[in-house]
Amino acid sequence: MKYVLLFGGTMEGVDQLPEDQRAQATADYEQSGKWFEKYYKNGKVIGGHELQGPGTATTVSRKDGRITVTDGPFIESKEVVGGFAVIEVADLDEALAMAKEWPGTVEIRPIVDHSRES
Amino acid sequence: MAGHGRDPADSRPLAGELTGSRTTTPAAVAAVFREEAGRLTAALVRILGNFDVAEEVVQDSLVAALERWPEQGIPDNPGAWLMTTARRRAIDILRRDRRYAEKIALLDHSTLPDDPAEADDRLRLIFTCCHPALPQDAQVALTLRAVAGFTTAEIAAAFLVAEPTMAQRIVRAKRKIVAANIPYRVPEGPDLPARLETVLAVLYLMFNEGYLSRGGAVAMRRDLAEDAMWLTSLVDRLMPNQPEVLGLLALMQLNVARSAARFDAAGDMVLLADQDRSRWDRDAIAEGVRTLDSAALLRRPGPYELQAAIAAVHAEARTWEETDWRQIVLLYDSLLRMGDSPVIRLNRAIAVSHVAGPQVALGEVNDLAMALGGYHLLHSARAELLEQLGEHELARQARLRALDLCQNPAERALLVRKQGG
Numbered sequence: 288m289k290y291v292l293l294f295g296g297t298m299e300g301v302d303q304l305p306e307d308q309r310a311q312a313t314a315d316y317e318q319s320g321k322w323f324e325k326y327y328k329n330g331k332v333i334g335g336h337e338l339q340g341p342g343t344a345t346t347v348s349r350k351d352g353r354i355t356v357t358d359g360p361f362i363e364s365k366e367v368v369g370g371f372a373v374i375e376v377a378d379l380d381e382a383l384a385m386a387k388e389w390p391g392t393v394e395i396r397p398i399v400d401h402s403r404e405s
Numbered sequence: 406m407a408g409h410g411r412d413p414a415d416s417r418p419l420a421g422e423l424t425g426s427r428t429t430t431p432a433a434v435a436a437v438f439r440e441e442a443g444r445l446t447a448a449l450v451r452i453l454g455n456f457d458v459a460e461e462v463v464q465d466s467l468v469a470a471l472e473r474w475p476e477q478g479i480p481d482n483p484g485a486w487l488m489t490t491a492r493r494r495a496i497d498i499l500r501r502d503r504r505y506a507e508k509i510a511l512l513d514h515s516t517l518p519d520d521p522a523e524a525d526d527r528l529r530l531i532f533t534c535c536h537p538a539l540p541q542d543a544q545v546a547l548t549l550r551a552v553a554g555f556t557t558a559e560i561a562a563a564f565l566v567a568e569p570t571m572a573q574r575i576v577r578a579k580r581k582i583v584a585a586n587i588p589y590r591v592p593e594g595p596d597l598p599a600r601l602e603t604v605l606a607v608l609y610l611m612f613n614e615g616y617l618s619r620g621g622a623v624a625m626r627r628d629l630a631e632d633a634m635w636l637t638s639l640v641d642r643l644m645p646n647q648p649e650v651l652g653l654l655a656l657m658q659l660n661v662a663r664s665a666a667r668f669d670a671a672g673d674m675v676l677l678a679d680q681d682r683s684r685w686d687r688d689a690i691a692e693g694v695r696t697l698d699s700a701a702l703l704r705r706p707g708p709y710e711l712q713a714a715i716a717a718v719h720a721e722a723r724t725w726e727e728t729d730w731r732q733i734v735l736l737y738d739s740l741l742r743m744g745d746s747p748v749i750r751l752n753r754a755i756a757v758s759h760v761a762g763p764q765v766a767l768g769e770v771n772d773l774a775m776a777l778g779g780y781h782l783l784h785s786a787r788a789e790l791l792e793q794l795g796e797h798e799l800a801r802q803a804r805l806r807a808l809d810l811c812q813n814p815a816e817r818a819l820l821v822r823k824q825g826g
Contacts, residue, residue, distance in 0.1 A: 288586045290585075377586075377588070378586045378587065379536075379538055379585045379586050379587045379588065380587075380588050380590070380592070380596070383538075395585075397584055397585045397586065
């Protein structure tokens with residue numbers, strides 16, 4: 288069963304944070320690097336990337352046949368998606384166990400499996 | 406299904422040829438559903454590997470039974486009757502899909518496991534229904550349906566929700582179980598404590614919902630408090646020596662033991678202080694205390710065990726005045742050490758008023774005004790303490806505030822009576 292893990296948070300703007308928060312963010316960042324290493328090695332992570340910050344995002348939207356290009360991410364929220372991983376595991380509990388080791392917020396979404404369609 | 410191998414369940418008489426000897430009261434039907442539905446669902450999930458279909462066809466068989474049994478009587482082997490009905494329904498559904506050909510063959514030869522100890526999968530079922538990936542209202546509804554054999558209509562009635570809304574909630578949750586591949590498994594190791602806590606929270610919510618509406622105007626086919634208690638003892642049987650399971654069971658038993666005295670002949674709610682203690686069920690209290698003792702023997706007290714201990718102190722006091730309030734304050738202190746909560750602080754303050762007087766208690770209650778300003782019991786507790794201090798006008802104002810905030814009709818009636826007196 289494949290799931291996508293969406294990771295909350297980004298390193299964008301971290302250098303403007305107060306010292307203690309910056310240190311925490313840096314520690315978490317290192318931790319997330321180790322997480323990827325561990326799960327790539329044992330084959331649970333089959334894809335994924337860290338994303339550049341929301342300041343680099345551009346959104347193309349379509350309304351009434353008109354296409355507009357705007358600056359910024361399309362999800363209007365304080366939370367930002369900072370990266371994602373595609374994982375292949377037995378079930379939701381295994382995905383949950385992996386997500387619990389991630390140093391931050393994670394959304395777990397099962398993928399739509401088109402390969403089962405005939 | 407004629408022509409296929411018939412198993413023992415098939416040889417049971419079906420509609421039209423029932424020789425049911427049991428009386429078909431709603432309580433008797435409920436008792437049968439409770440015993441059979443969970444086993445049946447669990448067995449079918451195992452055979453089909455599909456929670457959604459299994460749960461659905463069991464529900465269909467319960468609805469069919471509700472239609473037929475009142476006229477024809479409860480069959481001699483109701484479990485087999487339900488299994489046959491559910492299996493036929495499953496075959497109907499699965500026939501439409503070629504991928505399930507093998508499953509149909511399996512279904513044709515399946516029976517309910519004869520040895521309940523060997524194949525009681527209901528624990529797995531409970532943990533799946535109470536998976537934290539599901540919203541709590543759906544956890545409650547699914548557990549009632551799949552494990553305790555409630556119909557959707559009964560759940561909707563119990564929670565005062567329109568039936569289509571409840572049905573929708575259940576459909577969504579079941580879809581998520583399948584789509585997100587929520588496993589059908591009892592969690593192990595470090596996951597177990599938190600998962601068990603989720604299960605117990607569901608059972609406690611169910612219990613409170615049933616217990617608080619007891620004696621109320623609405624008569625129900627199923628007694629939610631009774632079913633919650635049954636489910637908790639089922640968890641205890643399937644997962645013995647878990648202190649918090651025993652603690653919660655004791656808490657429920659001790660509350661139910663006193664429930665006859667909670668309402669007077671006119672149907673009005675009676676506070677603990679004013680209850681006729683001769684109407685408490687002494688045998689049930691003794692049973693609750695025994696359950697509590699077996700929890701205490703495990704020496705890992707948790708919040709439910711402590712709340713049960715508080716309930717036991719009340720239950721064992723012959724009069725309100727003889728209540729061991731010091732012990733109750735100490736128990737609340739332990740409870741607060743496990744997790745600070747303003748509601749526990751409020752209850753502790755009420756106990757404190759009996760040990761250190763209303764003035765001290767009022768100070769503690771006032772400290773909670775920020776956290777619990779919208780909670781009617783804070784204001785009714787203030788009213789009570791102010792009354793004791795002779796501050797009748799302030800008491801009256803506090804009671805008015807409580808009335809503004811209180812939703813429960815029985816509690817409102819009580820406040821109105823106090824205001825009048």
